[in-house]
Amino acid sequence: MRAEGIETARRILCVFPRYTSSFGTFEYAYPLTDGVQAFMPPQGLLLIAAYLPANWPVRFVDENLRAASDEDFEWAEAVFVSGMHIQRQQMNDICRRAHAFDLPVAIGGPSVSACPDYYPSFDYLHVGELGDATNELIARLARDPSRPERQVVLTTDDRLPMTEFPLPAYELAEVRKYFLGSIQYSSGCPYQCEFCDIPGLYGRNPRLKSPQQIIAELDKLLECGVTGSVYFVDDNFIGNRKAALELLPHLVEWQKKTGYVMRLACEATLNIAKRPEILEKMREAFFITIFCGIETPDPDALKAMQKDHNMMVPILEGIRTINSYGMEVVSGIIMGLDTDRPETGEVLMEFVEESRIPLLTINLLQALPKTPLWDRLEREGRLIHDDDSRDSNVQFLLPYDQVVDSWRKCMEAAYEPEKLFARYEHQCDYTYRQRIKVPVTPEQKSWANIKRGLIMLRNIFWKVGVLGDYRKVFWKFALGRLRRGDIEGLIASAMIGHHLITFARAASVGQHSASNYSIRLREAAVPAE
Numbered sequence: 057m058r059a060e061g062i063e064t065a066r067r068i069l070c071v072f073p074r075y076t077s078s079f080g081t082f083e084y085a086y087p088l089t090d091g092v093q094a095f096m097p098p099q100g101l102l103l104i105a106a107y108l109p110a111n112w113p114v115r116f117v118d119e120n121l122r123a124a125s126d127e128d129f130e131w132a133e134a135v136f137v138s139g140m141h142i143q144r145q146q147m148n149d150i151c152r153r154a155h156a157f158d159l160p161v162a163i164g165g166p167s168v169s170a171c172p173d174y175y176p177s178f179d180y181l182h183v184g185e186l187g188d189a190t191n192e193l194i195a196r197l198a199r200d201p202s203r204p205e206r207q208v209v210l211t212t213d214d215r216l217p218m219t220e221f222p223l224p225a226y227e228l229a230e231v232r233k234y235f236l237g238s239i240q241y242s243s244g245c246p247y248q249c250e251f252c253d254i255p256g257l258y259g260r261n262p263r264l265k266s267p268q269q270i271i272a273e274l275d276k277l278l279e280c281g282v283t284g285s286v287y288f289v290d291d292n293f294i295g296n297r298k299a300a301l302e303l304l305p306h307l308v309e310w311q312k313k314t315g316y317v318m319r320l321a322c323e324a325t326l327n328i329a330k331r332p333e334i335l336e337k338m339r340e341a342f343f344i345t346i347f348c349g350i351e352t353p354d355p356d357a358l359k360a361m362q363k364d365h366n367m368m369v370p371i372l373e374g375i376r377t378i379n380s381y382g383m384e385v386v387s388g389i390i391m392g393l394d395t396d397r398p399e400t401g402e403v404l405m406e407f408v409e410e411s412r413i414p415l416l417t418i419n420l421l422q423a424l425p426k427t428p429l430w431d432r433l434e435r436e437g438r439l440i441h442d443d444d445s446r447d448s449n450v451q452f453l454l455p456y457d458q459v460v461d462s463w464r465k466c467m468e469a470a471y472e473p474e475k476l477f478a479r480y481e482h483q484c485d486y487t488y489r490q491r492i493k494v495p496v497t498p499e500q501k502s503w504a505n506i507k508r509g510l511i512m513l514r515n516i517f518w519k520v521g522v523l524g525d526y527r528k529v530f531w532k533f534a535l536g537r538l539r540r541g542d543i544e545g546l547i548a549s550a551m552i553g554h555h556l557i558t559f560a561r562a563a564s565v566g567q568h569s570a571s572n573y574s575i576r577l578r579e580a581a582v583p584a585e
């Protein structure tokens with residue numbers, strides 16, 4: 057549904073801020089693609105855009121693709137911004153630019169909802185999810201589009217049920233320019249890991265859309281031109297297992313009907329390995345990747361962070377089980393935990409080797425507001441505020457330099473090309489072979505699709521196979537794939553692998569932040585090519 061009953065139309069400019077260069081946005085892979093320029097379409101802002109009254113003209117600008125222009129600001133009567141902590145400086149910059157045109161600026165999304173005081177310059181703070189605060193914001197702008205005299209904070213008390221969410225306005229985004237499509241089925245997570253702000257922000261009882269909404273969203277994504285990979289951005293896809301089981305048959309049916317046009321990915325807790333009935337359906341629905349916050353292989357550390365649910369099956373066994381359903385595991389890893397010892401880096405590297413996981417996001421512990429970790433460290437006097445020279449706001453128990461040094465060594469070792477491609481080789485030969493055989497669709501046989509593949513192969517062969525300094529390792533891997541006729545495995549592994557190797561090399565010499573949450577202003581942007 058949309059907001060209703062508003063006669064006066066306002067022109068709204070929705071601006072999504074640039075990401076500071078980070079490991080998880082794959083920007084070094086973009087030059088190997090056929091024109092990808094940004095990571096994922098932002099769900100939140102596209103949802104708000106769709107919720108605005110039907111007679112309100114909306115423009116959407118993702119500054120990862122292009123900057124909002126003077127003409128955009130001149131056109132608008134109000135500006136909406138949304139983003140995460142990592143985009144804080146960019147959001148404040150958008151506000152400054154909009155104010156130069158005397159426009160009122162509203163900010164919503166996860167960062168302002170957790171930390172309203174990060175955003176003193178904005179005219180309207182929208183704290184919380186879509187709901188009564190959103191209606192109030194729309195009503196105020198309809199009444200008066202000028203900037204209020206002082207900041208207005210609107211907090212959602214009454215959330216709109218997710219079953220009443222409109223379909224995100226994917227049609228406003230240039231979806232073909234994104235690395236991944238995105239979709240959301242649920243919000244919230246029943247667990248309470250010490251470092252995580254999801255339960256505090258979105259609750260422990262996951263809220264849900266209906267399977268029919270998800271199917272309608274997939275149809276819309278397809279209509280807008282998304283094929284390839286689509287990521288369920290749910291905090292935990294099995295936060296409500298019954299709901300996941302309800303959705304999956306619909307996804308299977310949709311994939312069969314459309315010829316498996318989309319490869320699906322999601323985030324879920326590792327204890328999904330105990331649920332063969334879910335894994336089997338996911339396999340049938342063509343889920344090919346699951347991001348699991350493994351965090352650490354150390355049982356004491358998992359206990360200390362209240363992530364015992366990661367030990368419901370032995371971790372390596374859990375990974376192998378997921379792999380046996382054709383799904384690659386991507387793992388989050390945290391360093392700088394209170395339980396870390398000087399040898400933690402080495403233990404982690406053994407885990408990387410044994411698990412054969414190619415892609416691990418390795419970050420330093422960061423205390424986020426609205427988390428039990430934040431409260432504990434505040435009590436212990438171990439939160440560090442306003443020190444831009446650090447990559448974490450946590451006073452570690454080990455010396456800071458030692459932790460950062462260990463992180464750099466881990467990045468270097470984990471993404472050493474030979475080792476990385478050996479892990480990919482295992483995934484291609486074992487995990488990917490467990491996937492269902494999907495039919496070749498007319499879309500896949502189309503000249504446009506063949507051309508896409510050829511462009512990517514040309515880019516990979518030229519930029520990695522000829523110009524790359526790890527070309528020997530690459531060719532050993534690539535020839536193996538070509539001999540097996542595994543072009544898809546070759547393209548996917550080479551593209552992601554190139555990003556991982558390039559990013560890790562820069563990280564190991566201190567050119568990248570050791571935390572995805574760090575707001576240190578690096579070059580703020582390896583421009584997406």
Ligand code: SF4
Binds near residue numbers: 246247248249
């Ligand atoms: S399981 Fe994941 S989403 Fe849930 S509280 Fe833990 S870290 Fe957060």
